[in-house]
Amino acid sequence: MVSLRKVSKSYVRGRQSVAVLHDVDLDIPDGDFVALMGPSGSGKTTLLNLIGGLDSPTAGSVEVAGAHLERLNSGQLAQWRAANVGFIFQFYNLLPMLSARSNVELPLLLTALSAREREQRAMIALSLVGLADRANHRPAELSGGQEQRVAIARAVVSDPRLLVCDEPTGDLDRQTADDILGLLQRLNREHGKTIIMVTHDPKAAQFASRQVHLDKGVLTDAPVV
Amino acid sequence: MTLGTLLLAGLFRRRGRTLLTLASIVAAFALFGLLDAVRIVFNAGADNAGLNRLIVTSRLSLIQPLPLSQLPRIQAIEGVDAVAHANWFGGVYQDRRNFFPNLAVSPAEWLAVHPEIRLTPATREKFLNERTAALAGVDLVDRFNWQTGQKIPLEGTIFPNKAGTNTWTFDLVGAMRGDGDTRSNFDGQLLFRYDYFDEGRLRDHGTVGWYVVRVHDPARSNAIAQQIDALFKNSDAETKTQSEKEFNLAFVKQFGDVGMIVSAIMAAVFFTVLLLTANTLSQAMRERIPELAVLKTLGFSNGTVCGLVLGESVLLLLLGGLGGLVAATLLLPALNGKLGAQLPPLSVTPGSWALGLAIMLGIGLLVGLPPALRAMRLRIVDALADR
Numbered sequence A: 001m002v003s004l005r006k007v008s009k010s011y012v013r014g015r016q017s018v019a020v021l022h023d024v025d026l027d028i029p030d031g032d033f034v035a036l037m038g039p040s041g042s043g044k045t046t047l048l049n050l051i052g053g054l055d056s057p058t059a060g061s062v063e064v065a066g067a068h069l070e071r072l073n074s075g076q077l078a079q080w081r082a083a084n085v086g087f088i089f090q091f092y093n094l095l096p097m098l099s100a101r102s103n104v105e106l107p108l109l110l111t112a113l114s115a116r117e118r119e120q121r122a123m124i125a126l127s128l129v130g131l132a133d134r135a136n137h138r139p140a141e142l143s144g145g146q147e148q149r150v151a152i153a154r155a156v157v158s159d160p161r162l163l164v165c166d167e168p169t170g171d172l173d174r175q176t177a178d179d180i181l182g183l184l185q186r187l188n189r190e191h192g193k194t195i196i197m198v199t200h201d202p203k204a205a206q207f208a209s210r211q212v213h214l215d216k217g218v219l220t221d222a223p224v225v
Numbered sequence B: 001m002t003l004g005t006l007l008l009a010g011l012f013r014r015r016g017r018t019l020l021t022l023a024s025i026v027a028a029f030a031l032f033g034l035l036d037a038v039r040i041v042f043n044a045g046a047d048n049a050g051l052n053r054l055i056v057t058s059r060l061s062l063i064q065p066l067p068l069s070q071l072p073r074i075q076a077i078e079g080v081d082a083v084a085h086a087n088w089f090g091g092v093y094q095d096r097r098n099f100f101p102n103l104a105v106s107p108a109e110w111l112a113v114h115p116e117i118r119l120t121p122a123t124r125e126k127f128l129n130e131r132t133a134a135l136a137g138v139d140l141v142d143r144f145n146w147q148t149g150q151k152i153p154l155e156g157t158i159f160p161n162k163a164g165t166n167t168w169t170f171d172l173v174g175a176m177r178g179d180g181d182t183r184s185n186f187d188g189q190l191l192f193r194y195d196y197f198d199e200g201r202l203r204d205h206g207t208v209g210w211y212v213v214r215v216h217d218p219a220r221s222n223a224i225a226q227q228i229d230a231l232f233k234n235s236d237a238e239t240k241t242q243s244e245k246e247f248n249l250a251f252v253k254q255f256g257d258v259g260m261i262v263s264a265i266m267a268a269v270f271f272t273v274l275l276l277t278a279n280t281l282s283q284a285m286r287e288r289i290p291e292l293a294v295l296k297t298l299g300f301s302n303g304t305v306c307g308l309v310l311g312e313s314v315l316l317l318l319l320g321g322l323g324g325l326v327a328a329t330l331l332l333p334a335l336n337g338k339l340g341a342q343l344p345p346l347s348v349t350p351g352s353w354a355l356g357l358a359i360m361l362g363i364g365l366l367v368g369l370p371p372a373l374r375a376m377r378l379r380i381v382d383a384l385a386d387r
């Protein structure tokens, strides 16, 4: 599903260029659930953005779901993202003025589905995360855990094969976090979603089937002590 | 949900702020609707057809006098019922602030061509027979508490008299009032006799300011107007003949180019709207950067995001602008009642709607373009990380 070869990423800040990722090689098979760990500033979000097609590498090849992302322009990347990836963020990133159902429906606006079909699918996705009864609530009327469930429904509504999650439980208490992680695990096991999840939390990482560690832009297999 | 829902949701994300901006756009376009109606009336030539009073002035300017010798030739034209004449006297009663129109007229003919002037038979009799007689509109009589029979001195501002002063004295013989909705035309005027005036003045004897011609058949007004002007073409005193309404408009136009004044006011108003809306939108845009980044993350193209922001701006202007023009349409009938018969009725014409619509789209696009381009160029990773 994911195959990174000698991927480097550096940012230009003023005159100097800061290297964030160095020659990263990473393979993630279809159906895997990977926890990406590492100290703050080690480049986890940067790596996740490359895999999700939100950013382009400075060097190397990023092959995800059969596409060479480094070869796509921004318009092609947008189309590719809409078809292949669901995104889940730490702060949910729902649109505050839309209801839960409308938020979930958002990605379907880019498809050819009819208004009726869009609404039905949004309701199915909301049922999947156990929030069908909150369809008409706005984000401000939901708890953090519920908001994250709506975000997960939005991520899966167009049925992508890959989910990328950047600290999805970073803002939640233990119990709620475990519920969310259980939900992700279910999406992985029962629905076959490939999941890459950035987390600082070793307990959260245990929900994944495998852990990779990033330190100063270099991948290591063993946790850094 | 559709893209349209998304557009509206974005626009009314901050309801209070959007409504305030909307209110100012409504006010601006209501003002535009009213002023543009005034501008159109002032710029449009009223049609002679159907009106039975014509005004003959010098072709050169309103204040250029015409020789009295023209009167019999106008009178002789087939279809002309009566010809009266008038001179603008420009006299001041006691104080310049007491301005009211005062005219030297040919008495019998003036009353003949203005049948809507109401006065008692006794007053009419005196006005037709006493050389120093003056007729005052009822509003003037009330305002200065004048009594019939009293002497009224006016300071001439244009015409000194043979006595070597500027003071002209008239004998008030009674009051006049306009019939029905012509009140405002006559109730504030003072009329006196041309023979007394012409004898008393030092220069310009035998000239008049303008003629008022009553035609028998209103349908022939246009033809007769052309006939009169043709009669004096290439003479020393060429004429310009208009319907009374046209003349009234031309008279007001002397005081300034109404079209230009209206344009200047509207430019200032729309510039303010421009700044206000631009400010509102750029503020809204800054708050929504994370949301726009989310839309892009989900796969919305740069073009769609740009279109959403631009659409919001145009929609805001259209909602407010159309609301304003509707308000103007509803307000104008009331306003027309207040203006009386001085001006043709004002209305929001199809031309005003079209011009207004063009201005709405223009401002909407102009104001929406900078934030729309910013939204388009927004880099997802930076926006998500709040950079």
Ligand SMILES: Nc1ncnc2c1ncn2[C@@H]1O[C@H](COP(=O)(O)OP(=O)(O)OP(=O)(O)O)[C@@H](O)[C@H]1O
Pocket: A011, A012, A013, A018, A020, A038, A039, A040, A041, A042, A043, A044, A045, A046, A047, B381, B382, B387
């Ligand atoms: N657009 C950018 N411009 C400049 N520097 C950047 C940019 N994006 C990331 N960086 C830098 O790259 C490094 C890695 O950032 P990244 O966000 O990937 O870290 P992270 O592992 O996700 O950290 P955290 O656990 O705090 O989220 C940081 O030093 C960061 O400042």
Ligand SMILES: [Mg+2]
Pocket: A044, A045, A046, A166
């Ligand atoms: Mg991060």
